[in-house]
Amino acid sequence: MTMTPRDPLRDRARAAYLGLAVGDALGATVEFMTPKEIQHKHGVHKQIIGGGWLRLKPGLVTDDTTMTLALGNAILDQGGAIRGDAVARAFDAWMRAKPVDIGNTVRRGIVEFRRTGDTVRPVNEHEAGNGAAMRLLPAALVSLGHTESEVIAAILTQAHVTHHNPQSDACCVTLALMQQDLLAGHPLAAARQRAEALASDMPAFEFRNKRMENPSGWVVDTFIAVCQALFETASFEDCLIDIVNRGGDADTTGAIAGMLAGAHYGFDAIPRRWLHDLDKKAHADCEHQAEQITALIALSALPARAA
Numbered sequence: 001m002t003m004t005p006r007d008p009l010r011d012r013a014r015a016a017y018l019g020l021a022v023g024d025a026l027g028a029t030v031e032f033m034t035p036k037e038i039q040h041k042h043g044v045h046k047q048i049i050g051g052g053w054l055r056l057k058p059g060l061v062t063d064d065t066t067m068t069l070a071l072g073n074a075i076l077d078q079g080g081a082i083r084g085d086a087v088a089r090a091f092d093a094w095m096r097a098k099p100v101d102i103g104n105t106v107r108r109g110i111v112e113f114r115r116t117g118d119t120v121r122p123v124n125e126h127e128a129g130n131g132a133a134m135r136l137l138p139a140a141l142v143s144l145g146h147t148e149s150e151v152i153a154a155i156l157t158q159a160h161v162t163h164h165n166p167q168s169d170a171c172c173v174t175l176a177l178m179q180q181d182l183l184a185g186h187p188l189a190a191a192r193q194r195a196e197a198l199a200s201d202m203p204a205f206e207f208r209n210k211r212m213e214n215p216s217g218w219v220v221d222t223f224i225a226v227c228q229a230l231f232e233t234a235s236f237e238d239c240l241i242d243i244v245n246r247g248g249d250a251d252t253t254g255a256i257a258g259m260l261a262g263a264h265y266g267f268d269a270i271p272r273r274w275l276h277d278l279d280k281k282a283h284a285d286c287e288h289q290a291e292q293i294t295a296l297i298a299l300s301a302l303p304a305r306a307a
Contacts, residue, residue: 010294012183012263013141015270017068017286019236019262020137020255022274024064025282027244027254028052034214034247046241048277054100059279063101064134064255065286070094071158072138072289080142080296082154084119088161103217106131109162121164128167130222132159133175134252137259140176141293144183151176167204171219174198175256182263188231191260195227207231215248222249226257236261236269 029052030038030045038045050058074090075082088110095102095110105127113119121127136155143154155176156169163172178191199206204220207227215221229243236258243257244250262270275283 007294008185009144009183009298010291011267012185013290013294014287015262015265015267016137016141016179016183016259017262017290018267018270018275018278018283019240019258019260020068021061021065021258021282021286022048022262022270022278023240023243023254023256023258024061024251025050025056025059025278026240026274027250027252028054028056028060028062029250030244030247031250032248033250035245038245038247044241045245046237048274056100057279059277059282060100061279061282062251063099063103063106064252065282066099067091067094067106067131067135068137068255069285069289071135072293075138075142076289076292076296080293082139082142082157084157084161087158088113088119091161103129103131105129106162113161120160121162123164123166125165127163127165128219129163129217130168130171130219130249130252130256131217132163132168133172133219133222134255136172136176137179138289138293140179141183141290142297143176144180144297148177151180165219167202168219170198170202171205171223175223175260179260179263182260188264191264192227192231195223195231198223211246213246213248215246215253217249217252222253222256225253226260229253229257230260230264236265237271240274 025048050056070090074086078086091110139154139158143151152173155172159172174194178194181190205223207224212225215225229239233239233242239261244254
């Protein structure tokens, strides 16, 4: 199968990757700020200007994007398979390269891998952060078209290197299936149905109630804020502006909303000013990885397998 520049899947995969990076860069400016603080300082925050608590140069991305790319490279190195040992080694190399930011749970998981070689963390009720959810795009993309059990295995193999928690697991699987629905060109209602099913199974994830402001790094807060922004807006730009102006863990909520909205609305919907202002290396790396994984799955459907 020959991929063409306007292949629908490639367009959506490209948009998902770039949407993630744009959301990350946009949200990093206001990470850990409250909505009132954002309004006081920026009015409505809608430009990629850098700064924030990390004092980033305009367009630079954080761990959300760089860890996603690390996971994608590990998958490509294995010919499309998702192996716990390869993923852990990639995350280890990523941390050794001194990323601009790293979450505490992610750090603990990687340090434990260095110490023991274990690629599956023990179940931990305190590890319900969003660090496994923010990076799942390559695993969702490469397992597109596989059985649901294979998709779940793929997603949890990468997640359990650093996070092993029922809420994290459920959120990661649901987000991955939502991502696949949108990558496949299904309507937004299909993704919403997935989200509603999770909320029915685990009521903490109910997103149809009060607006989630200042979402924390808890995966439940993240999921609720992302779903509200995605389902209550009608364009890529409006979705991203909505989510980052909620403040809190805005780089991660921005990244997750961006990957979903990118897949749904497509590349042409991403504002050109944001693509122009995005760090050139991050932009190129996202484009390249989306192309490589999409080409790989077009040639063969390789089953995900744990180490």
